[in-house]
Amino acid sequence: xxxxxxxxxxxxxxxxxxxxxxxxxxxxxxxxxxxxxxxxxxxxxxxxxxxxxxxxxxxxxxxxxxxxxxxxxxxxxxxxxxxxxxxxxxxxxxxxxxxxxxxxxxxxxxxxxxxxxxxxxxxxxxxxxxxxxxxxxxxxxxxxxxxxxxxxxxxxxxxxxxxxxxxxxxxxxxxxxxxxxxxxxxxxxxxxxxxxxxxxxxxxxxxxxxxxxxxxxxxxxxxxxxxxxxxxxxxxxxxxxxxxxxxxxxxxxxxxxxxxxxxxxxxxxxxxxxxxxxxxxxxxxxxxxxxxxxxxxxxxxxxxxxxxxxxxxxxxxxxxxxxxxxxxxxxxxxxxxxxxxxxxxxxxxxxxxxxxxxxxxxxxxxxxxxxxxxxxxxxxxxxxxxxxxxxxxxxxxxxxxxxxxxxxxxxxxxxxx
Amino acid sequence: xxxxxxxxxxxxxxxxxxxxxxxxxxxxxxxxxxxxxxxxxxxxxxxxxxxxxxxxxxxxxxxxxxxxxxxxxxxxxxxxxxxxxxxxxxxxxxxxxxxxxxxxxxxxxxxxxxxxxxxxxxxxxxxxxxxxxxxxxxxxxxxxxxxxxxxxxxx
Ligand SMILES: Cc1ncc(COP(=O)(O)O)c(C=O)c1O
Numbered sequence: 001x002x003x004x005x006x007x008x009x010x011x012x013x014x015x016x017x018x019x020x021x022x023x024x025x026x027x028x029x030x031x032x033x034x035x036x037x038x039x040x041x042x043x044x045x046x047x048x049x050x051x052x053x054x055x056x057x058x059x060x061x062x063x064x065x066x067x068x069x070x071x072x073x074x075x076x077x078x079x080x081x082x083x084x085x086x087x088x089x090x091x092x093x094x095x096x097x098x099x100x101x102x103x104x105x106x107x108x109x110x111x112x113x114x115x116x117x118x119x120x121x122x123x124x125x126x127x128x129x130x131x132x133x134x135x136x137x138x139x140x141x142x143x144x145x146x147x148x149x150x151x152x153x154x155x156x157x158x159x160x161x162x163x164x165x166x167x168x169x170x171x172x173x174x175x176x177x178x179x180x181x182x183x184x185x186x187x188x189x190x191x192x193x194x195x196x197x198x199x200x201x202x203x204x205x206x207x208x209x210x211x212x213x214x215x216x217x218x219x220x221x222x223x224x225x226x227x228x229x230x231x232x233x234x235x236x237x238x239x240x241x242x243x244x245x246x247x248x249x250x251x252x253x254x255x256x257x258x259x260x261x262x263x264x265x266x267x268x269x270x271x272x273x274x275x276x277x278x279x280x281x282x283x284x285x286x287x288x289x290x291x292x293x294x295x296x297x298x299x300x301x302x303x304x305x306x307x308x309x310x311x312x313x314x315x316x317x318x319x320x321x322x323x324x325x326x327x328x329x330x331x332x333x334x335x336x337x338x339x340x341x342x343x344x345x346x347x348x349x350x351x352x353x354x355x356x357x358x359x360x361x362x363x364x365x366x367x368x369x370x371x372x373x374x375x376x377x378x379x380x381x382x383x384x385x386x387x388x389x390x391x392x393x394x395x396x397x398x399x400x401x402x403x404x405x406x407x408x409x410x411x412x413x414x415x416x417x
Numbered sequence: 418x419x420x421x422x423x424x425x426x427x428x429x430x431x432x433x434x435x436x437x438x439x440x441x442x443x444x445x446x447x448x449x450x451x452x453x454x455x456x457x458x459x460x461x462x463x464x465x466x467x468x469x470x471x472x473x474x475x476x477x478x479x480x481x482x483x484x485x486x487x488x489x490x491x492x493x494x495x496x497x498x499x500x501x502x503x504x505x506x507x508x509x510x511x512x513x514x515x516x517x518x519x520x521x522x523x524x525x526x527x528x529x530x531x532x533x534x535x536x537x538x539x540x541x542x543x544x545x546x547x548x549x550x551x552x553x554x555x556x557x558x559x560x561x562x563x564x565x566x567x568x569x570x571x572x
Contacts, residue, residue, distance in 0.1 A: 355456055355481035363421040371456040385457045414425045
C-alpha cells in the first residue's frame with residue numbers, strides 16, 4: 001500500500017518465477033516446503049551473488065588499494081566499480097558512498113563523527129522517532145551521554161504514522177540531528193522523508209535516515225528524499241552479511257573526522273600524527289569486506305533487471321492479503337495501519353505468546369520473527385512485550401500466506417486444547 | 418505435527434494457563450531476575466532456603482508457554498528439596514531439554530522418571546531454540562540461591 005498512484009504495470013511480477021534464482025528456497029524444513037517470511041531480518045540470496053563471492057575467493061583473492069600485482073589491481077577496479085553501481089542504485093555519486101559493516105555500523109559512524117561534532121557544547125537535542133530500531137537509538141544515546149545532549153522521540157499516531165506536526169512544533173535551533181527510519185521494521189510505515197528532511201534543515205539539523213528496510217522495497221533516490229545520510233544493510237538487500245552502505249552528502253562527509261583509524265584511511269602517517277584520506281576512504285579503515293562487495297556487485301546487476309514498479313504492486317498485494325486474512329481470524333490482532341506501508345505484517349494471537357506462535361509456524365516450515373524486533377520502545381507504545389512479524393520479499397507467494405494462516409490456526413488449536 | 422503436540426503437552430499448557438506459586442515472597446533468602454534478551458521475556462524468582470532446604474519458592478513475570486510452565490513446574494517440584502538435590506535436578510533437566518540425556522532407553526527412562534513431571538519438557542529437545550525458554554527460570558533460581566548463600570555468608 002503505497003502513497004503513489006499506480007503507474008501502468010508492464011507485466012505482473014511472479015514470485016514463483018523469481019524463486020528459481022534463490023537456491024535456499026529449494027530446502028525443506030521439518031519436512032515442509034520452506035515458507036520464508038523473514039526477509040526483513042535477512043533476505044535470501046540469489047545464485048548470482050553466491051557465484052560472485054566464490055569467484056572472488058577462487059580467482060581474485062587479493063586485497064584492494066594495496067598491491068601492484070594484477071589480481072590486486074583487478075580487485076581494486078571491481079571494488080570501485082561496485083561503489084559506483086551502489087551510488088547509482090541510491091541516486092548518489094561514488095564519492096558519497098562509504099562501505100561499512102551494515103546499517104548499525106553506518107549509524108554509529110554518523111553518530112560518532114558528525115553527530116558528536118554537532119552535539120558538542122551541551123544543551124543540544126537529537127530527535128528520533130518511536131518507530132526506531134535499537135540501531136537508530138543506542139548510537140545516539142552513546143553520543144548524547146558523551147555530549148550532554150538530550151534525545152526526544154517523534155510520537156506515532158494510532159495507525160503508526162509519525163506525528164509531523166509534533167516535529168514541526170518541537171524542532172528548534174537546539175535540534176542538531178533528526179534520525180528516523182525510512183521504513184519501520186515492525187509496522188512497515190513508510191515515512192515521508194522529504195518532509196522530515198525539510199523540517200530538519202529549516203532549523204539547521206542534519207537528517208539521518210535508517211534505510212535498512214527502505215532499500216529492499218522502495219526505489220531510493222537520496223537527492224529526491226533530501227536526507228543527508230542514508231544507511232543500508234546489504235544482507236537485507238539479497239547480498240552478503242557483514243557489508244553495509246552509508247550515503248553521506250559530499251559536503252558533510254568532507255568536514256567529518258574519521259571514526260576508526262587504521263590502514264587505508266590515511267594520507268601520511270608519522271609516529272605522532274597522521275593526515276587523513278578524503279572521503280569515502282577516510283571512513284574505511286582496514287581491509288574492507290572485499291568478497292562481500294563482489295557479492296553486492298552481482299546483486300546490483302541482478303536487481304537492475306527487476307521491474308520495481310511491478311514488484312511493488314506484487315509485494316503490496318501479498319502484504320495486504322496477509323493483513324486482511326489475519327485480521328479475519330478470531331483472536332488475531334494486526335498492529336498498526338499506517339497510511340503508506342510496505343513489506344511486513346505484525347500481529348499477535350490472543351492467549352498465545354509470540355514465541356509459541358513462532359514455534360507452531362516453524363513446525364509447518366514457516367519462518368517468521370517473534371520477539372521485540374529490536375524496537376522495545378515501539379513495543380512499549382503498542383502495549384506488548386513482543387509480537388509476531390511476517391515479512392515479504394520478491395520470492396514470496398500466496399502459498400506462503402496460506403502456510404502462515406494455517407500455522408496460526410494450528411497454534412490456536414494447540415493452545416485451545 | 419507430532420513435534421508440536423509433543424512440545425506443548427497438556428501439562429505444560431495447564432501450567433501456562435494457571436501458573437503455580439505465581440506470587441512474590443515477602444522476605445526471601447534470595448531473589449534473582451531471569452531475562453531473555455532475545456525476546457524480552459523476564460521472570461523474577463524468589464526463594465527461601467533454611468538449613469540447606471528450599472522452604473518456599475515463587476515467581477512472577479511474563480514469557481512464552483514454555484518458559485512460564487517451566488517456571489511454574491519448577492516451583493512445585495523443588496519445594497522441600499535440598500539445594501544439592503535441586504542442583505542435580507537442574508543438571509538432569511538441562512541434559513534432557515538439550516537432548517543430551519543418555520541415549521540408552523532404559524537409562525533414559527530412568528532419567529525421565531527421576532525428573533517426574535518435568536519430563537513433560539522432553540519435547541523441547543526437538544526445538545533447540547527453545548532451550549533458553551525452558552531453562553530461564555532455572556538459571557534465575559540458581560542465581561537466587563547463590564545470591565542468598567553469599568548474603569548469608571557475608572552477614
Ligand atoms: C529498521 C532497521 N534498522 C537497522 C537494522 C540493523 O541492521 P543491521 O543489523 O544489518 O546492522 C535493522 C535490521 O534488523 C532494521 O530493520
